[in-house]
Amino acid sequence: MVFITGDCHQDFGKFTRYFFPQQSEMTRDDIVVICGDFGGVWDGVSAHENYVVDELNDRSFTTVFVDGNHENFDLLSQYPVCEFRGAKAHQIREHVFHILRGEIFVYDGAKFFCFGGASSHDIRDGILSRKDFNSDDDFYNAVYIWRKTRRQFRIEGVSWWPEELPSEEEIQNGLKNLERVGNSVDFVVTHCLPSSVQAVFSDGKFKTDVITDYFEELIKKIQFGSWYCGHYHVNQRVLDKYMILYRDMVRVM
16 A cells, blocks of 8 residues: 655654554555655654654554655755665665655556655745854844744754755756656656646746756656645645645555
């Protein structure tokens, strides 16, 4: 079995037996895929973080995820890279894996193309970075003022990382792996949508960027069965083949 769901942000309550009773019939060979904003690798030291990820690891199934825009990319990069069903992945726990961008894992013959990342859309007032200030005092004072005035912002290296958008190497890795399988996959798992599909869904609310434009080029050249993503915090089908997920758990195999 393979189930797919949306953003978690370190809240894995939807994986309890009450909300997800199907797990009673699942084994380690079965997979739950999270479409980004996993959030379980965030500060790396808190007892709560370790507890909730350990608890997820102890579930009867195997968990895999693509990254979203709300991930600590510095910490993610420190985990060992392994192979997961033909794809390169960071191994977070024995049964929890982060699929690297542009990789394809195979389950019972079905190919899952995975590519995480998205632009943060909750930074209307900007991003504060320590390197833009002359001293720590100036920086912390700015953070205090921005928080007090309820500005919508994030802090580089603390709550925001430029790696939320892909590098050229990651983009080329995806193209290379898709070419290797004849540009044909059964499922696409991402955090955001292609530019044109995003425009239809949001009526133009969300801006395009390097990753949505990359996906736009992909849909012109690849064959796929269904496309699943998170990011937008709704459960909604768009243009038949695209499914945005948040709370819902959808069985695809």
